[in-house]
Amino acid sequence: MRVLMLSHMYPNVVGPLGGIFVRQQAQALMRLGVEVQVVAPVPWVPGFMAGRGKWGGYPAVPLLEQPDGFPVFHPRVLEFPRSLFFEYYPATFVWGIKQVFTEQIARGVDIIHAHVAHPDGAAAVRFGRKFNIPVVVTIHGQDFAYTLNRSRICAESVRATLKDAARVILVSDKLRNQYGLESWADQLEKYRVIFNGVNLADVVQRPEPQGTYWEHQPRASRRILLTVGFLRPDKGHAMVLKALPELIGEFPDLEYRIVGDGSERQTLEALTAELGLEEYVVFRGSLPHPEAMREMAQCDIFVLPSWNEAFGVVYLEAMAHGKPIIGTTGEGISEILAQEGVGKAVPPKDVLAITEEIRGLLRNPEQAAAMGSRGKELVTRKFTWEYNAQKTLKVYEEIINGRREDPSGTSFGS
Numbered sequence: 294m295r296v297l298m299l300s301h302m303y304p305n306v307v308g309p310l311g312g313i314f315v316r317q318q319a320q321a322l323m324r325l326g327v328e329v330q331v332v333a334p335v336p337w338v339p340g341f342m343a344g345r346g347k348w349g350g351y352p353a354v355p356l357l358e359q360p361d362g363f364p365v366f367h368p369r370v371l372e373f374p375r376s377l378f379f380e381y382y383p384a385t386f387v388w389g390i391k392q393v394f395t396e397q398i399a400r401g402v403d404i405i406h407a408h409v410a411h412p413d414g415a416a417a418v419r420f421g422r423k424f425n426i427p428v429v430v431t432i433h434g435q436d437f438a439y440t441l442n443r444s445r446i447c448a449e450s451v452r453a454t455l456k457d458a459a460r461v462i463l464v465s466d467k468l469r470n471q472y473g474l475e476s477w478a479d480q481l482e483k484y485r486v487i488f489n490g491v492n493l494a495d496v497v498q499r500p501e502p503q504g505t506y507w508e509h510q511p512r513a514s515r516r517i518l519l520t521v522g523f524l525r526p527d528k529g530h531a532m533v534l535k536a537l538p539e540l541i542g543e544f545p546d547l548e549y550r551i552v553g554d555g556s557e558r559q560t561l562e563a564l565t566a567e568l569g570l571e572e573y574v575v576f577r578g579s580l581p582h583p584e585a586m587r588e589m590a591q592c593d594i595f596v597l598p599s600w601n602e603a604f605g606v607v608y609l610e611a612m613a614h615g616k617p618i619i620g621t622t623g624e625g626i627s628e629i630l631a632q633e634g635v636g637k638a639v640p641p642k643d644v645l646a647i648t649e650e651i652r653g654l655l656r657n658p659e660q661a662a663a664m665g666s667r668g669k670e671l672v673t674r675k676f677t678w679e680y681n682a683q684k685t686l687k688v689y690e691e692i693i694n695g696r697r698e699d700p701s702g703t704s705f706g707s
Contacts (some may be wrong), residue, residue, distance in 0.1 A: 303333030524555030612668030
């Protein structure tokens with residue numbers, strides 16, 4: 294089977310951690326024998342901007358690379374800072390990827406698999422209609438949480454894309470249950486929930502100092518809270534910081550380590566100073582994935598009280614390291630917390646609840662360890678990329694077999 298995957302989130306030299314879950318899925322599909330080609334567009338940047346800021350790094354992204362044994366193409370597409378004119382990105386994507394898409398399709402493609410409906414999926418279904426190739430679209434959350442509400446044009450784009458898709462993969466039950474699919478989506482039988490996964494090879498068994506990591510090692514005998522994620526208001530870092538003063542009164546050896554960077558960093562650093570927590574909070578910044586995994590291995594509790602999380606892979610990574618986790622009720626991970634006993638869920642933006650759940654785990658290390666053990670066993674059994682790839686491959690085969698039964702293959706939603 295030959296799959297052409299489209300994702301603007303795919304990692305590159307400018308954003309090596311962005312969309313790492315798409316890369317890991319592609320790797321797992323390749324291990325199952327799927328022939329994968331990836332088209333990962335990046336913004337076109339005029340020459341005078343080269344080397345200036347984040348966007349100035351895009352000219353350094355190669356047009357073609359093959360780091361994992363399959364080709365990854367990086368055609369240039371027209372985008373704008375702060376997602377200006379985002380409504381029209383499907384058209385700029387079609388224009389930018391046309392040559393590489395047409396060349397790959399000419400060599401034979403069975404399935405086009407796009408990650409996110411707008412703009413990637415919307416561009417993909419245009420090629421699917423033109424060349425009579427079925428399209429699978431994976432929804433990771435932003436399409437439903439943001440794009441549907443961004444503008445009328447964006448909402449129409451998402452809905453039309455999902456209508457044209459042969460199958461739609463949702464990464465959590467939250468996406469199926471909380472966004473009113475029954476009221477606006479057609480052919481609900483073509484929707485599938487397939488959770489993201491973890492690469493067990495990334496799990497650190499015995500964390501060892503390496504390079505500059507040693508300079509940032511946790512202080513001896515400290516109990517460590519850890520958050521890994523972009524520094525945005527909806528990730529809930531501020532809620533954890535506000536919980537710390539009361540917790541430190543009971544647990545003076547507590548240390549809160551924050552891995553990630555983003556627009557909220559200065560605000561969070563100012564809040565840390567305001568609360569007098571400089572001695573107890575360490576901002577590690579954005580780290581290469583292996584270093585982030587060493588942080589996972591060092592921590593006692595993983596806490597990410599995000600109130601806008603479809604299904605964060607970082608929770609699974611913490612579980613794979615045998616750590617109890619604290620997430621948010623109503624978010625993607627809360628389904629697992631409620632059913633499997635691998636951590637605690639707190640109401641969104643509830644500092645008191647965060648304080649109480651962290652206190653409970655610190656007071657009861659045996660309970661915390663048992664949660665961590667259950668989480669590790671669950672991830673190993675059900676939340677690996679191999680498991681995800683097997684489920685995804687079944688979706689591909691279902692489509693192909695359906696088209697064999699209906700040789701016309703004219704209905705992508707069939």
